């Protein structure tokens with residue numbers, strides 16, 4: 001049954017990319033193709049209200065052997081499909097169908113954080129996690145730090161879906177600076193600069209924003225589309241501000257910067 005479902009979704013995906021009614025939205029723009037076996041924590045998410053409705057796409061991040069962190073807005077239908085450990089769009093090294101009972105959504109809709117409980121995922125050279133911020137450094141705002149943001153999909157509204165994972169390197173801005181452009185910014189958001197015409201778009205929603213350093217940290221969850229072109233900053237949900245909630249649902253946390 002699972003196999004049949006997967007085939008249905010992927011064959012309708014090919015049709016969907018030609019279909020005007022589809023809800024596919026442009027994703028990472030200004031990016032480069034990810035190198036093999038480098039972005040092991042990203043998860044492709046495919047959802048549809050029913051077998052006959054158009055597909056919707058998003059992403060998530062593996063944060064432990066059993067949990068994927070994403071946005072709450074993707075957790076709206078009876079089930080979804082996770083594509084794990086792949087650079088090639090929607091051809092996961094592992095594909096899992098997850099039902100609603102395994103969705104955990106932040107009670108405050110404005111925070112838009114969601115967790116997906118998964119069957120045990122064994123880590124390997126194809127699939128790994130990204131670390132959420134350790135509790136002792138939860139107040140770090142990472143202003144000026146370089147991040148890696150990846151996603152699948154279109155470069156602009158007119159192009160076809162990307163076949164390969166696209167990535168950009170962008171710097172974190174202060175919330176003060178970002179709020180000059182987006183007055184609706186919340187304290188629990190984090191912005192990345194659009195300098196060099198690099199950014200995210202609505203199909204990237206739920207995906208990872210990870211610092212580039214010896215010990216990469218998942219600082220953000222891609223959230224709101226931000227123009228989808230030009231040099232506008234991209235807005236994400238700040239992981240640091242949801243550590244208690246994440247811990248309460250999943251028991252995933254790090255109590256030291258170098259521990260576990």
Ligand SMILES: *[C@@H]1O[C@H](CO)[C@@H](O)[C@H](O)[C@H]1NC(C)=O
Nearest residue numbers: 142144145211212213215217
């Ligand atoms: C952020 O940038 C500072 C200053 O360059 C650096 O010391 C720190 O290690 C960076 N943090 C991360 C998580 O990349």
